[in-house]
Amino acid sequence: MKKKLKRIALALPVLFLLLQLTNPARTNPPVKRDFIVAANPPAEVAATIRAACYDCHSHETQWPIYSRIAPSSWLVVADVNDGREHFNFSDWPEDSTRAAKKLDRVNEVLDYKEMPPKKYTALHPEARLTDVQRKAVMDWTEAAADKLRNSTNN
Numbered sequence: 644m645k646k647k648l649k650r651i652a653l654a655l656p657v658l659f660l661l662l663q664l665t666n667p668a669r670t671n672p673p674v675k676r677d678f679i680v681a682a683n684p685p686a687e688v689a690a691t692i693r694a695a696c697y698d699c700h701s702h703e704t705q706w707p708i709y710s711r712i713a714p715s716s717w718l719v720v721a722d723v724n725d726g727r728e729h730f731n732f733s734d735w736p737e738d739s740t741r742a743a744k745k746l747d748r749v750n751e752v753l754d755y756k757e758m759p760p761k762k763y764t765a766l767h768p769e770a771r772l773t774d775v776q777r778k779a780v781m782d783w784t785e786a787a788a789d790k791l792r793n794s795t796n797n
């Protein structure tokens with residue numbers, strides 16, 4: 644019995660090291676058209692979105708240490724890839740109608756408190772939004788979307 648336990652104890656670190664060969668790639672591709680540069684929101688709105696959304700929805704992800712270590716690396720990389728695919732602040736549309744629709748979606752997920760995900764804010768307290776921050780972003784996205792729509796109607 645003791646011998647068996649010892650063998651398992653010896654095998655575990657080896658398994659852990661082998662697991663590290665499965666770490667998925669963490670990429671930060673070049674930014675195509677940054678939302679903050681293109682849409683020029685007020686500084687506090689920009690700061691809130693950068694802190695709460697950019698890790699999963701931009702090409703400027705700050706990869707935490709646990710994104711480098713399997714098995715947590717699988718979850719983090721999958722989340723970022725999924726997030727970028729659905730919504731990407733580093734590929735902001737030039738077209739006003741499309742940009743306005745994107746702003747609507749930001750407004751929506753904040754309204755329903757869907758984003759940032761709770762599993763993320765649990766580990767990133769700096770990304771937790773206060774009601775004041777959420778309202779500031781929502782007021783601005785609404786006004787900016789209206790402005791874009793009006794500009795295309797002229």
Ligand code: HEC
Nearest residue numbers: 695696698699722725726729730748749752758759760763
């Ligand atoms: C932990 C990573 C993570 C963070 C942080 C995060 N998101 Fe997401 N977001 C995702 C993932 C993954 C999806 C796609 C799956 C889903 O809808 O849950 C998503 C979906 C979305 C969608 C829906 C896209 C669609 O298909 O309609 C929007 C809009 C969005 N996020 C905006 C935001 C905003 C705004 C913030 C910051 C306030 C934010 N997200 C923070 C991971 C994240």
